[in-house]
Amino acid sequence: MSDFTPLSGLLGGALIGLSASLLLLGSGRIAGVSGIAAGALFSPGEGQRAWRLAFLVGLVAAGVPFVLLAPAAIEASPRPLGWLAVAGLLVGVGTRLGSGCTSGHGVCGVSRLSPRSLMATALFVGTAMLTVAALRFGLGAAP
Amino acid sequence: MSGGRDRTLLALGAGALFGVGLGVSGMTRPAKVLGFLDVAGDWDPTLLCVMAAAVGVHFWAYRWARGRSAPRLDERFFVPAGSPIDARLCAGAVLFGVGWGVGGYCPGPAIVSLAALRGPVLVFVGCMLLGMLLALLPRPGD
Numbered sequence: 410m411s412d413f414t415p416l417s418g419l420l421g422g423a424l425i426g427l428s429a430s431l432l433l434l435g436s437g438r439i440a441g442v443s444g445i446a447a448g449a450l451f452s453p454g455e456g457q458r459a460w461r462l463a464f465l466v467g468l469v470a471a472g473v474p475f476v477l478l479a480p481a482a483i484e485a486s487p488r489p490l491g492w493l494a495v496a497g498l499l500v501g502v503g504t505r506l507g508s509g510c511t512s513g514h515g516v517c518g519v520s521r522l523s524p525r526s527l528m529a530t531a532l533f534v535g536t537a538m539l540t541v542a543a544l545r546f547g548l549g550a551a552p
Numbered sequence: 553m554s555g556g557r558d559r560t561l562l563a564l565g566a567g568a569l570f571g572v573g574l575g576v577s578g579m580t581r582p583a584k585v586l587g588f589l590d591v592a593g594d595w596d597p598t599l600l601c602v603m604a605a606a607v608g609v610h611f612w613a614y615r616w617a618r619g620r621s622a623p624r625l626d627e628r629f630f631v632p633a634g635s636p637i638d639a640r641l642c643a644g645a646v647l648f649g650v651g652w653g654v655g656g657y658c659p660g661p662a663i664v665s666l667a668a669l670r671g672p673v674l675v676f677v678g679c680m681l682l683g684m685l686l687a688l689l690p691r692p693g694d
Contacts, residue, residue, distance in 0.1 A: 413597055414578055418578065420576055421572075428566045429609075430609060433610075433614065435559070435566075437626045467567020471664055472571060472575065472667025475575045479575075485671070500680050501685075504648050511652075512660050525634070528645070532646055533652060534589075537649040545592055546592070
């Protein structure tokens with residue numbers, strides 16, 4: 410556990426929970442990043458596009474101070490480019506079929522104790538762990 | 553409509569706060585996320601702390617919201633109805649999990665990382681958006 414950083418993890422997690430809470434109590438919306446991204450770009454819902462685009466702009470804007478002041482905080486994935494292309498397709502298709510990702514199911518849905526989100530979170534965390542193990546033992550790809 | 557403008561500004565601030573949280577917690581470093589998923593290796597439980605704190609805060613916000621008839625800036629809450637667990641949900645979660653394990657990116661950290669304008673994250677996000685579009689195409693029978 411050489412890279413375990415519990416305090417910054419708890420602090421960052423609390424900020425994420427606070428963000429989701431502001432969005433829920435302020436606008437009644439769920440802070441699910443995959444749904445917000447897909448909705449902003451691909452579904453024409455009347456009056457639903459502006460807030461979603463704004464949320465995405467906020468996410469990217471949050472990266473800027475890290476890039477300028479603490480560049481080590483935003484790293485590129487160690488995986489090969491071809492793997493990232495496949496991973497992107499799977500994440501895109503999977504989060505739309507499954508109606509959510511780590512934020513919408515993992516944070517918001519788990520906080521509501523939603524059975525669907527609890528099931529989805531257990532499945533995607535479990536599958537991701539199995540995938541990393543399979544790549545480690547099958548292809549010798551230690552992350 | 554000023555309600556719409558207020559909601560847009562709130563979403564901008566919430567997105568920024570969410571992104572700062574991801575950056576502070578180390579979740580914009582895919583190697584660290586993969587370190588959590590790599591239970592057979594040098595396991596890094598940080599992601600568990602991130603989830604626990606986020607859920608710990610939002611759990612109470614949701615309970616507070618349940619006691620209200622509407623959010624501050626809109627007429628109602630847009631919280632998903634309690635649909636049953638179905639094959640589509642499970643298949644989607646499994647595909648997402650495989651993709652997460654292959655790449656080390658989930659959607660939030662990947663979008664924050666766009667700020668660095670590096671090739672790997674641009675490839676991931678481009679393919680993720682393509683995957684979303686494919687999944688949203690109307691199918692026969694829908």
